[in-house]
């Protein structure tokens with residue numbers, strides 16, 4: 332593996348998550364520094380500059396490992412690196428780099444974040460079958476078998492996206508932010524806001540619980556993991572017992588062993 336100072340970046344549809352080892356540590360198993368940056372915000376370039384300013388001076392050039400499901404975000408990031416850190420090495424990883432077998436119809440179409448999160452879940456479950464729920468822009472609920480094979484899953488609109496869609500597709504529904512307390516909803520909802528909140532949250536939580544039940548009939552699932560920007564908010568409302576692990580795709584990416592660089 333390269334000895335360069337490594338930065339791992341998970342480029343999602345709402346934000347990018349960036350991980351590096353704190354400067355005083357060189358081991359890969361220590362806890363990571365993780366920063367979240369929204370590439371649609373106005374100050375992302377200054378956030379990137381501040382982050383780069385914290386890299387140890389001795390590190391010289393840096394190896395950026397990027398996993399992306401958002402090509403616009405990935406282009407913005409790689410252009411920034413080329414302009415501001417021209418000697419750094421950049422590698423955008425693909426499915427082969429993740430090293431997880433798949434049993435799906437079109438393996439090349441599966442989001443790299445789903446594969447990385449599944450790999451993290453399998454490792455954390457001590458190489459037993461797992462369900463990984465990633466609650467971000469979308470919510471993915473995926474199954475990895477006891478043999479470590481990514482078996483596919485489900486994709487549904489995330490919490491923020493559902494509220495946005497209700498507002499944008501109608502004349503009368505207001506623009507709402509997701510509520511904080513999802514475990515204690517007014518039911519039935521007695522005004523528009525309460526009805527929207529109850530509808531969206533019941534849809535998401537009901538879907539997650541149903542998917543877990545369905546996957547469990549196919550696999551003796553040993554652990555269920557919940558990750559992503561909305562994990563903490565959703566957790567109290569999900570019935571099945573589960574473990575919250577922050578930034579699973581990013582953690583999977585950071586520890587990846589790379590094969591020889593791809594030819595240009």
Ligand SMILES: Nc1ncnc2c1ncn2[C@@H]1O[C@H](COP(=O)(O)OP(=O)(O)O)[C@@H](O)[C@H]1O
Nearest residue numbers: 343344345346466467468469489491559560561
């Ligand atoms: N600091 C934050 N900024 C923006 N969204 C956040 C933040 N913390 C939690 N969220 C929630 O995280 C969700 C996006 O999750 P994230 O994992 O970043 O998505 P993605 O991986 O698709 O980029 C949004 O629906 C939002 O409700």
Ligand SMILES: CC(C)(COP(=O)(O)O)[C@@H](O)C(=O)NCCC(=O)O
Nearest residue numbers: 343344400440441442467468469486
């Ligand atoms: C499902 C996703 C949109 C999730 O992205 P996210 O919500 O994490 O930003 C992404 O993994 C993706 O673009 N997947 C490609 C289709 C597939 O996984 O089958």
Ligand SMILES: [K+]
Nearest residue numbers: 465467469471
């Ligand atoms: K997701």
